[in-house]
Amino acid sequence: MQNIIELPNLSFCIDWVTVSLPFESDKERIIELCKTLNWDWTQLSVGRGGTNGYLYKNTFGYISLLYGTPKGATSMGTCIVLSGKACRQLESLGFNWVEFLSDLLSLGAKFTRLDLAIDDYYGFLNISTMKHYIDNKFVTSRFNRTNYNEQMDTNGNKTAEMLSLGSRTSNIYIRFYDKKLEQKISNDSISVWNRYEIELKKDQANTAANILINNEEDGITLVRKLLANYINFKDLNSTGKNKTRWKNAEWWDDFLDNCKGLSLAKPLEETTLLQKIIWVKNAMSSTLKMLTIALDNKGLVLQFVDDSITLTELNIKNAKLAIESTPRDKHEVITFINDLHQAVKNEGLGDNYER
Incomplete structure (x- = not known):
């Protein structure tokens, strides 16, 4: 008999962090940085070279620390890149995300990318259904671009499914995808695992980080509110020209759980x-x-x-x-x-x- 893993209906995770720090680094400064962030600097390894224009790269597991501005170039400071695997690595060390993000801000960090995600183990959303609503225009969205990708094996079994909104180059990009298929979990130990992910950049990333640090919203509520701000699926029986007045689809409201849209856009500052x-x-x-x-x-x-x-x-x-x-x-x-x-x-x- 297959063991069933008991999981919460929804869980929140941070799945990518890139920050720039306003100071140049050398080997000694990188060690001090690791100590400040409570990382074991003795586990640092030196990479073959930098990326994103940096001269040097140190790694700590899946974590990358980039430093060294090329001669004659404007100072690039120091960059920390946490991939999804790096985020899970830190969580395995028992650290606290709010404290970590606060530590980064205290160092003068600017968030250039921050990915926030909800893992859905209940099945509140069905990605194929979402595509059907979009195809039939029962949706309101701030995005002009959507993309649906489905892959099959030679036996006709679905191996991947993703619905994306927006552009990867914009300051906000949204993905709904089947995480169970992505992880190639073929048994029934986990019946459903969808991930709803928001990739934030620049000002959007900094604003979201501050919301989490200041405990203005918990992670799940924040993601729900951001999704509600950018897309809403409408009841199939809706009529009338003004879609904003249409009722939301019941399944979409169930997922949002009364969360209203939240914009991360900075209000225009008064001119002095x-x-x-x-x-x-x-x-x-x-x-x-x-x-x-x-x-x-x-x-x-x-x-x-x-x-x-x-x-x-x-x-x-x-x-x-x-x-x-x-x-x-x-x-x-x-x-x-x-x-x-x-x-x-x-x-x-x-x-x-x-x-």
Whole structure:
């Protein structure tokens, strides 16, 4: 009789981590880094060469540490790459993910890739069914691209199945696939094993890491909310032109378990007075100088600027920025203007405004 492995319906895992650290390393610095992260530095092995442009590569099991910027290149810092196997390696050592991610942040790490996944041992989702809904347009999605891949052996048995959303080069890429088939588990010790994985890059990866570190969401809830933000499968009996008003398919809502969509996109930051004046200098100075040379009359150009200021009406956003500017905001701008003027005087480039 086949033994059945008892597993939770859903479990969360981190399946890839790539971070860049803002410092160059040598052998001694790599050893110190390993000590900080509680890794056994005596197990480090030296690779044949770096990857991703780095000169050197050390490995600790499946973990890769890349360092060494080529001569003449902009500093690349130090890079840590944890593949899926490396993540499982660390978990086998009994470490804590939140503490580890926090340690990385304390070192000034920037996450360039972070893969979050749910392992489904219950069968909440059926990948073939999901493809059917997509093919028949009973879905709302932020992605323009989907790809379905199914492989069979010569006997007609399915050997692989994956549904992917988005592009591997974008900041978010989603995969739904049959993990049991991928792992070639042919017996019935595990009846179902699907994996739903989100590959995050750059700002998206950093935001997700901070959510986990600050315990704002548990891993399963975070993945559910991200999936709900990017795709929703709709009831097959839905009608009407506005798909966003269609009811979700019952099986999709069962999986989401009341989780609503969460976006990792950073809100647009409010523009400051200092940013505005820097923009004016960078964007308009060249044109104003061209006019001054062409007209051979700096005073006339400055008169034009003064008249333009007088006649221009502020939009609501800029009016609010002017009215609500703080003493600190004003001080930053005044300092910038005075520093620029002093630099001109120091170079002996100043002249009279009038000709």
